[in-house]
Amino acid sequence: MSVDTKKIKKNAYRVTKTRGKTCLRVRVPGGHLPSQYLEIIKEIADKFGNGTVHLTTRQGFEIPGIDFSSIEMINQLISPMIVGLEKEIGVPLANGFDKGYPAAGTRNVSACIGNRVCTMANCDTTALAQKIERTIFPNDFHVKIAVTGCPNDCIKAHMQDIGVIAQVEPLYDETRCISCKACVKNCQKVATGALTMGNYKVERDPHRCLGCGECILKCPNAAWTRGNKFYRLVIMGRTGKRNPRLAQTFVQWASEDVVLGVIKNMYKYIDKHIDRTLEKEHVGYIFDRTGYNEFKNVVLEGIQLNPEIRIATFINFHGSIYDSQIIFENVTKA
């Protein structure tokens, strides 16, 4: 059997443990899809796979147990889903929509359930994930991006190369405030303690406020209402064998235009600095080589910053270090 593994990998199929069998990875940008597409997934799994489907951590589907020889047929079958979930949201696919996925490096842009359902979400995370998908797909660079609706971060934005955390600017109308303290007590218990009482009114420390919107949710009299939507970007979070770590805040109170611009520019940054002697290099390791300032300069280049934005002056990453010479003592005393 002859299979061009590099070609099929770019087509979103993988080499699997079972010789001769492959597995299709299906993207669902924003993690929310019309239920009609589940029938396509089912048909492929039943007719060409082994009758099972894996739900991926990135909110896609993997359909295992497929013969390499079925790839062309499956690309035809999956076509309506690629049209519905990629073309319809404006993703340009140069080679058409019936040849399967044209790239797999940039992973599915995942999202928490967002404000279509969740009371706490500060934006339609699926819609924003789709805008991001439109900006960066298809692309071979290995990049992970996710959108979450509030700092609870249910999608684990802190584990991504770029995690987008929606913020809302809370607006306070003191003439409607009846001093019930619901917002203050809640902020101190579940958020950052940005709110305090003074002269029977609420005072907000803007440097502590995360923009989570809890005060708006808790206010019984609409003294707190929603202002503009903003976003906090956390960057270079990762798992992996070398140095897993949580992402750290790069910008906060950024507009949607800034978010999309930064994400687009990050691909220029990767292109500029990637180590092409490797099969692939993860952006986090490029970042470790170039340092924060080079990243910052490239991704902010040409971007019209909104006046509310705040940009990190430095980033101090933490995370596990696995070098056993340093942190693990040998107890057998050679």
Place this chain on the structure above:
Amino acid sequence: MAYILTHAEFDTVLQRLKQDYILIGPVRKKNKGKFSDADLITYGQIESLSDLETNGKSQFSAKETIFPPSQTLFYFTEDEYREPKFEPQKRIVFLRACDFNAIKRLDLLFLENGQFVDAYYKRLREKTHFFVFGCEKSYENCFCVSTGTNQCEGYDAFLNFKGEKINLFPSEPFKRYFAGYEENEDILPQFIERNHIQVDIPEGLSTKIYDHPYWDQYGKRCIGCGRCNFSCPTCTCFTMQDIFYRDNKNAGERRRVWASCQVDGFTDMAGGHSYRKQQGERMRFKVMHKIHDFAKRFNMHMCVGCGRCDDVCPEYISFSQCISGLKGVVAHDN
């Protein structure tokens, strides 16, 4: 007898009214709801008919137009005090029949409750005129027919929206604003005649019900946020706040601010005593006031069946179901 005007014609009338009155009514505030991308319908100033939101029920009632959530009663220095200069403009408030009936309850509480007339209420009330608009449909949780507050009289004008046309019934003093239009149609104001919910307010309530285990369920379910009170068109409880200015502690002001019998602190007294510590007891107090105690003094129930308390309760506690359930308790215990 009525005027039948198109929306454009009535807008012309509104522009004439604006020469003499501020127009206030329910307005839809885009994206100002507590949840992201949700609207808030609340009271605000209107400039033309298109500003008036007649399709949804407002979260807050018209009571705040004459009884604001926060009001400065006087300013004080070391040895003297002074009322704020306050010359309210004449206003027209658009509201539904239930809310207009609620204004009658507010009048009883502030103007005819004992020997004192509330001057702060009176001076706003005297400048306020009411244009009642008929409901085209009954909303979820409405039970105004059961409380007899679906109909009203004594308004300054009544409106029935009829598709392209509006049936208008102005009182004599307001007819001059309709000059040029014919008042010739022999029709009557139309009120909503049926709700989805019927409530049979129990007779024979007494203090025997005070310690009944019926209230325990609310002790478990209610979170004491006060939304039911603040949205209620007939809740009039307030508290006093003395504010001492921070840069000069010898000067300050006294405010009166809405209070809620469900929120902590309502029954706190000197010495740390508190009457109703359990939420179930607070629910009992509120319910008894709405459908028993008030009627003993004023011969009408306080509740006007608008159902806002049900609309806004984050714990899905239903006031109307509470009353219905109470009937069973009374029947059983008597």
